[in-house]
Amino acid sequence: MEYIEPIERLIAEFTKLPGVGAKTAARYAYAIINMEADSVQSFADSIVEAKNTVHYCKLCGNYTDKEVCDICANRDNSVICVVEQPADVIALERVKAYKGVYHVLHGVLNPKNNISPEDIRIKELMSRLVGVKEVIIATSSGIEGEVTASYIARLIKPLGIKVTRIARGLPCDSHLEYIDEVTLQRALDDRKTL
Numbered sequence: 001m002e003y004i005e006p007i008e009r010l011i012a013e014f015t016k017l018p019g020v021g022a023k024t025a026a027r028y029a030y031a032i033i034n035m036e037a038d039s040v041q042s043f044a045d046s047i048v049e050a051k052n053t054v055h056y057c058k059l060c061g062n063y064t065d066k067e068v069c070d071i072c073a074n075r076d077n078s079v080i081c082v083v084e085q086p087a088d089v090i091a092l093e094r095v096k097a098y099k100g101v102y103h104v105l106h107g108v109l110n111p112k113n114n115i116s117p118e119d120i121r122i123k124e125l126m127s128r129l130v131g132v133k134e135v136i137i138a139t140s141s142g143i144e145g146e147v148t149a150s151y152i153a154r155l156i157k158p159l160g161i162k163v164t165r166i167a168r169g170l171p172c173d174s175h176l177e178y179i180d181e182v183t184l185q186r187a188l189d190d191r192k193t194l
Contacts, residue, residue, distance in 0.1 A: 061104035
């Protein structure tokens with residue numbers, strides 16, 4: 001089906017978003033067209049405002065609208081949790097248990113895709129380690145996340161700073177028969193005394 005040119009352009013713009021295919025983009029386009037004019041203007045203004053005001057925190061690399069994000073400004077700087085992306089900060093913050101600061105790498109090491117230590121924020125992490133007692137590595141459990149975690153640990157351990165890795169294990173309400181071998185192995189390795 002062919003759309004009229006303004007709708008086609010709107011659909012094309014929505015398909016630039018991650019995870020948005022042509023059908024979803026068409027639904028979004030029709031939703032915009034059916035909105036009240038002031039709602040559309042508010043939507044457009046919020047996009048432009050976010051693009052113009054949101055940037056990376058100069059310390060941790062998380063998104064902020066200030067020079068230094070609220071987490072870096074108000075938290076214990078002696079513990080740094082290293083994550084891959086800003087979305088990981090949000091996920092950890094939902095737990096409401098971590099009281100330290102973060103460091104966002106904006107990626108992981110991946111030689112296959114030519115992503116080296118210079119391409120992610122490892123150098124910036126190393127420059128933040130003065131007065132730090134512990135670095136918690138919370139990268140993903142895939143090969144790239146594990147390689148990145150090992151690389152960072154090898155850099156930091158000689159400095160006498162404690163380096164830990166978040167535990168891996170079984171999801172809540174899971175049945176062992178459905179869990180893959182790697183997850184089961186990590187759950188056994190990371191077991192705790194009751």
